[in-house]
Amino acid sequence: MGIINGTTNFILTKMTEEGADYSVALAEAQAFGFAERDPTADVEGYDAGAKAAIMATIAFGARVVAGDVYHEGISRITAADIAMAKRLGYVVKLLGIAEADASGAIGVRVHPTMVPLTHPLASVRESYNAVFVEGAAVGSLMFYGRGAGGSPTASAVLGDIIDAAVNLTNGTHGALGTFGRAAILPIDETSAEYLLSLEVADKPGVLHAVTGVFARHDVSIRAAEQEGNAPDARLVFITHVAREAAVQATVRELRELDVVRNIGGLLRVIGG
DSSP states (O other), X not given: OEEOOHHHHHXXXXXXXXXXXXXXXXXXXXXXXXXXXXXXXXXXXXXXXXXXXXXXXXXXXXXXXGGGOEEOOSTTOOHHHHHHHHHTTEEEEEEEEEXXXXXXXXEEEEEEEEEETTSGGGGOOTTEEEEEEEETTTEEEEEEEEOSSXXXXXXXXXXXXXXXXXXXXXXXXXXXXXXXXXXXXXXXXXXXXXXXXXXXXXXXXXXXXXXXXXXXXXXXXXXXXXXXXXXXXXXXXXXXXXXXXHHHHHHHHHHTOTTEEEEEEEEEEOOO
């Protein structure tokens, strides 16, 4: 897993360290040349998704393409989300994550993620990228460097051109060999910890009604807090590891409760 898009990391760094709104941080990224005039590929996770597919292919020896990758971007992340994560001891990063289950099925996804401040990826700032690898024997490794900007991008592109030229000259197809099609694990079958915030009516019985929805879908709550006074309050939950399908079903049922005024962003958590 890793931070594999320098543009979004620059934006999230500005939002985290300076309290900037998303639109202000994006404009600054564009002014520095980190973001394109149309930033959609970066901020909606398409660029990171393509890179995550390459990472998964190399890591697990099976062909994964960009269309196999579930992706969410950062355009809906607010300054309030960033502040809440910081208060809880996390920083928000857009991560590309590739993992294989016991059957060999590969799950690949890109989404905003709450990373503990103690995790090595939390310290990756500005336009830098980092890939964090967990090996069965070698343990944890991290590879770090610039991921956006004129010279870093030009260097990477030129390196690819040279590799292609060498392969054409030698009649080869690269050093990785030929991979078979991967068995893809749907996003609904993946598992993670989640943070969910709700705006609710501040009256007796609300917390019981809300937590009952979590229980009905077998989503266990690890931590909860409430802030605010009548007539409205904000509830923040962090779950234990749960299946994506169960969490999404929980969110759908919560939307139907009369006491729930609004449901905030759903952030996945690593390293809890």
